[in-house]
Every structure is written in C-alpha cells, then in structure tokens.
Amino acid sequence: xxxxxxxxxxxxxxxxxxxxxxxxxxxxxxxxxxxxxxxxxxxxxxxxxxxxxxxxxxxxxxxxxxxxxxxxxxxxxxxxxxxxxxxxxxxxxxxxxxxxxxxxxxxxxxxxxxxxxxxxxxxxxxxxxxxxxxxxxxxxxxxxxxxxxxxxxxxxxxxxxxxxxxxxxxxxxxxxxxxxxxxxxxxxxxxxxxxxxxxxxxxxxxxxxxxxxxxxxxxxxxxxxxxxxxxxxxxxxxxxxxxxxxxxxxxxxxxxxxxxxxxxxxxxxxxxxxxxxxxxxxxxxxxxxxxxxxxxxxxxxxxxxxxxxxxxxxxxxxxxxxxxxxxxxxxxxxxxxxxxxxxxxxxxxxxxxxxxxxxxxxxxxxxxxxxxx
Numbered sequence: 001x002x003x004x005x006x007x008x009x010x011x012x013x014x015x016x017x018x019x020x021x022x023x024x025x026x027x028x029x030x031x032x033x034x035x036x037x038x039x040x041x042x043x044x045x046x047x048x049x050x051x052x053x054x055x056x057x058x059x060x061x062x063x064x065x066x067x068x069x070x071x072x073x074x075x076x077x078x079x080x081x082x083x084x085x086x087x088x089x090x091x092x093x094x095x096x097x098x099x100x101x102x103x104x105x106x107x108x109x110x111x112x113x114x115x116x117x118x119x120x121x122x123x124x125x126x127x128x129x130x131x132x133x134x135x136x137x138x139x140x141x142x143x144x145x146x147x148x149x150x151x152x153x154x155x156x157x158x159x160x161x162x163x164x165x166x167x168x169x170x171x172x173x174x175x176x177x178x179x180x181x182x183x184x185x186x187x188x189x190x191x192x193x194x195x196x197x198x199x200x201x202x203x204x205x206x207x208x209x210x211x212x213x214x215x216x217x218x219x220x221x222x223x224x225x226x227x228x229x230x231x232x233x234x235x236x237x238x239x240x241x242x243x244x245x246x247x248x249x250x251x252x253x254x255x256x257x258x259x260x261x262x263x264x265x266x267x268x269x270x271x272x273x274x275x276x277x278x279x280x281x282x283x284x285x286x287x288x289x290x291x292x293x294x295x296x297x298x299x300x301x302x303x304x305x306x307x308x309x310x311x312x313x314x315x316x317x318x319x320x321x322x323x324x325x326x327x328x329x330x331x332x333x334x335x336x337x338x339x340x341x342x343x344x345x346x347x348x349x350x351x352x353x354x355x356x357x358x359x360x361x362x363x364x365x366x367x368x369x370x371x372x373x
Contacts, residue, residue, distance in 0.1 A: 025071045026052040028352030031331030033083040033146065033281065037346045040119035041090040043339030047346055047354055047373070048094075050082040055094065058354050058373050059120045063339030068354070068373035074123050076112070080144075085194075087149030092116040094123070095145040095157055106136040111145050111159060111169075129157060129169055132180040138162040146192035150220060151200040158204055160188040166206055166215065168224065183224060185213050191237035191281075199247045207236035212251070214266075230264055232257070240282040244295065244314050252282045252297060261297065261309070263316050273320045275309055276301045285335040286313055287343055290363055298333040298345055306333045306347050310365050327355060327370050343367075 028049045037047045043063030049056045054076040061067035078100040085093045094114045099107050111129040116122075133139040143160030150156065155171040166183040187208040194204045200220035206213040211233040215224035234253030244250040244265070251264045254277045261273040261282065275297070283298040289310075297309040297320075306327050311320040329347035336344050342359040345367070349355060354373040360366045 025056055025073055025352070026054070028056060028330065028348055031280075031334070031348060033081070033144070034085050035334065035336075036084045037334035037336040037344065038084070038086045038092055039090075039336055039338065040092075042119050044119040045336055045338055045344065046092070046116075046119055047334070048082070048084050048092075049348060049352070049354075050079060051352070053077065054079060055082065055123070056352075060338075064342075065338065065356070065358070066371060069120070070373070071354070076114075076126055079112075081190075083144070083146055085147045085149055085155075087153055087155075088151055089153060091149075093147060093149060093155055094126075095147045096126070097142070097144050097159075098126075098128075099140075106140055108136070109139045109142055111142075111157060113155070113157070129177060130180075132159065132161050132167040132169075132182075143188075144190045144192075146194045146204070148194035148196050148202050148204075150196050150202055151198070152220065154221070156194060156202050158183075158192050158194055160190060160192065160206070164188050164208075166192075166204065166213070181223060183215055184226065188213060189236045191234075191239060193239045193241050193251075195241040195243070195249055197243050197247045197249060201247070203241070203249055205230075205239050205241060205251055207234050207239065207253075209233065212239065212253070212264075227266075230270075232270070234262070235279060237279065238277065238281055240284045242284045242286060242295070244286065250295075250314065252284055254279070254282075254299075261299070261320075265314075271316045273297075273309065273311070273316055275299065275307055275320070275322055276303070277307070278302050278304070280332040283333055283335040283345075285337065285343065287337060287341075289365055294365075296335060296343055296365065298335050300329050300332055304328045306345060308345060308365070308367070323367075325357065325367065325370070327357070329355075 044060040047058045055074040056071040058070035078098045081097040083095040096112045112126045114126045131139040141162035166185040201217040203216040212230040214227045235256040238254035261275040264270045277299045285296045293313040301307040306325045309322045334346040357370045360368040
C-alpha cells in the first residue's frame with residue numbers, strides 16, 4: 001500500500017425557514033462532532049459547521065464535484081455544541097446543546113434535534129429533547145450530546161449528566177421519544193462517541209478519568225449494558241469508532257501520555273499507530289485500495305496541519321503510513337467517499353472557509369490538490 005500526497009505544496013415534521021444565504025456567513029466557531037462531511041442519497045457531499053448563532057452548510061453542486069454551493073446559514077440561537085449523525089437511510093441528524101439566558105434565574109440548557117432529509121433541502125425545526133435534570137443548577141452542568149441511528153432508524157441520544165454518569169434518550173415507535181434513561185457510570189466527560197454495527201446494535205464509548213467506559217446493546221433495541229472499562233483510556237474528545245468486521249468496532253483515540261494515536265478492539269490490547277495528533281478527534285474511513293481492505297485516518301497534527309494515515313483494516317500492527325498534507329485546519333478534518341468512490345478529505349481554514357482534497361488516479365492513496373469550496 002502507498003500513500004502519497006501531491007498537495008503538500010501548499011412522522012412528517014414541520015419545516016423550519018429556509019437557510020439564509022444572502023448576507024455574509026457568520027463566523028465559524030469550530031468543527032462539529034461526528035461525521036460533519038456526509039454523502040446524500042443523490043451522491044452529493046455536504047459539509048456542516050457550527051457558527052455564531054447557528055449552523056453553516058456547504059453542498060456539492062453535482063455528485064463528485066468539484067463545485068460547491070453555500071455556505072447556507074441556519075439560525076439556532078444559543079447553540080454551544082453540534083454533533084452530526086447520519087443514518088443508513090442517509091437522513092442527517094443534528095444534535096445540539098443549547099444554552100439560553102433567562103431573566104429570572106440560571107441559564108436554561110436543553111438538548112435539541114433537527115433533521116435534513118435530502119441534500120440541499122431545508123432543515124426541520126429544532127425540537128427540544130429537554131434535559132435529564134429538572135433542577136436548573138444541575139441542568140446547567142449537562143454535557144454535550146452524542147448520537148447514533150440504528151439500522152431500524154431509531155435515533156439514540158447520549159449525554160453526560162451533572163453527576164458524571166451517562167444518560168440516554170431515544171425515539172420510540174411512532175416518532176414519540178422515550179424518557180431519559182440512566183445508564184450510570186462514573187466521571188463521564190464530554191467527548192462521547194456512539195456507533196452502530198451492521199447487526200443493528202449501538203455501542204457507546206465515554207472518556208472517564210484514566211479509562212474509556214463502554215456500553216453495548218446485547219441485541220438491537222435493548223438498553224445498552226455496561227461492559228469492562230478500557231485502560232489506559234483516551235485523551236477526552238479524541239475518540240472515534242468504526243466497524244472493521246461484521247459486528248465488531250475498532251476505536252481510535254489519542255494517548256494522553258503523548259505516544260500518538262491508539263486503536264483498540266474488544267478483547268484485545270491497545271495498539272500504537274503513531275501520527276502526531278493535537279487534542280482533537282480523528283476521522284476514520286474504510287475503503288478498498290488496490291484490492292485491499294484499508295482504513296484511512298485523518299487528524300489535525302500538533303503543528304496544525306492535516307495528517308492522513310493508511311493501514312490495512314485490522315492489520316494495524318503491520319504498520320501505518322502517515323503523510324502531512326500541508327493544509328492547516330481549524331478544528332478537526334473529515335473524511336468521506338464521493339459519488340465515484342474517491343476518498344475526500346475536508347478541512348476548515350482559520351477563516352472558516354471549506355477546503356477539500358480528493359483521491360487522484362494512481363496506486364495506493366494518491367491525493368490531488370486542495371481546492372476551496
């Protein structure tokens with residue numbers, strides 16, 4: 001396998017109002033958690049970013065690019081955190097932590113949810129999912145949400161609670177949401193990651209002190225059960241998870257001791273993968289290259305540039321190849337495959353502009369030139 005880089009040179013819901021694109025776009029405040037670069041049913045890629053006062057969206061003009069429209073602005077007052085999750089039906093779900101001032105007491109904090117059903121189409125109204133704590137002071141300490149959509153289309157939302165435990169709320173039959181469920185846990189911090197296997201089971205990983213806490217559904221639709229902790233644990237905010245074999249997830253995170261990227265599978269030992277990650281999350285993608293099943297990783301390096309790594313899927317011990325793409329980024333990069341199956345790396349620059357680089361023809365993973373959307 002070869003990794004080379006030519007770019008180192010440089011239920012029907014009521015709809016919300018249409019995106020606002022006429023005025024200059026508000027300033028980007030970072031990158032969203034989860035999969036902020038996704039491919040829709042029509043083959044077009046869409047990128048999302050949180051901004052002052054809401055959400056920005058860029059959409060490919062046609063499948064495979066290279067042109068983009070946007071950014072379109074969707075107002076969401078009080079949004080402090082944004083997670084993007086896509087289901088198997090290609091619907092894009094937005095989960096946010098919203099904090100709004102009140103005149104008569106502490107700020108009001110709730111978890112909000114919206115959906116985009118098709119590429120370039122409006123986003124539904126933002127629906128409040130409430131807060132697991134009725135007490136305002138505890139509600140204020142509710143953490144940032146993570147989510148997953150199982151193979152039946154059920155949305156699962158997870159948040160750290162004020163006491164350091166894990167709470168779950170999910171959409172039940174007929175679109176009605178179940179009550180918050182306490183999955184317990186100790187010292188759970190922001191940076192939760194939830195993933196779904198091809199068997200339909202949801203698993204959750206949470207940074208907590210020196211460990212990663214782990215929950216998994218014993219069968220699809222069941223309440224997730226606590227499994228053995230994973231030690232040593234991750235640097236909070238750096239965990240990513242992807243299915244690498246039927247029903248089996250591999251987790252990737254940054255070692256807080258400074259050894260770089262680590263991967264782990266249930267029942268195995270953590271494996272060091274190198275790289276030079278900063279303190280952000282990792283993007284991960286599984287694809288075929290030269291007839292081999294490969295895993296591609298991307299993160300912002302300690303020097304600020306996007307680093308891309310490549311290895312055989314579940315063959316990390318045979319080595320991982322890294323390249324510095326030469327593109328500095330704000331927040332975390334993203335990975336996706338376009339309508340032609342090409343690997344696409346996306347990043348935001350210091351001014352909030354979207355840049356992408358696509359896989360070019362050639363052996364291994366050859367990246368072309370970075371282009372501004």
